[in-house]
Amino acid sequence: MPNFVNCPHCQHQVHESAPACPSCGAPNQAMTYTSYDQVPWYRRRWALVLAAFVFMPIALIIVFTGDVYLFKDGKVQTFPKNFKYTLLLIFAVLVAIQLSR
Numbered sequence: 001m002p003n004f005v006n007c008p009h010c011q012h013q014v015h016e017s018a019p020a021c022p023s024c025g026a027p028n029q030a031m032t033y034t035s036y037d038q039v040p041w042y043r044r045r046w047a048l049v050l051a052a053f054v055f056m057p058i059a060l061i062i063v064f065t066g067d068v069y070l071f072k073d074g075k076v077q078t079f080p081k082n083f084k085y086t087l088l089l090i091f092a093v094l095v096a097i098q099l100s101r
């Protein structure tokens with residue numbers, strides 16, 4: 001599934017692997033959020049944790065449609081790339097437990 005980020009300069013949708021924004025030419029390093037306030041609420045860690053507890057598929061949709069951000073050591077960071085597969089594995093185990101009852 002392709003991952004897109006919003007260009008902070010022109011809000012153009014830019015693929016995460018693109019070296020620069022095709023619309024305004026801003027380098028892709030600028031694509032990551034510089035402030036946690038800029039991160040949409042559904043891309044924040046607490047939203048993911050909440051979604052995971054309320055309805056796991058929502059959490060899966062969040063992690064598979066883009067990065068999840070957390071604020072750590074004074075800067076905005078993303079979850080590791082393999083985190084989504086860990087979450088998928090947890091979900092699969094939970095489903096298996098439900099089915100075996």
Ligand SMILES: [Zn+2]
Nearest residue numbers: 007010021024
């Ligand atoms: Zn741009």
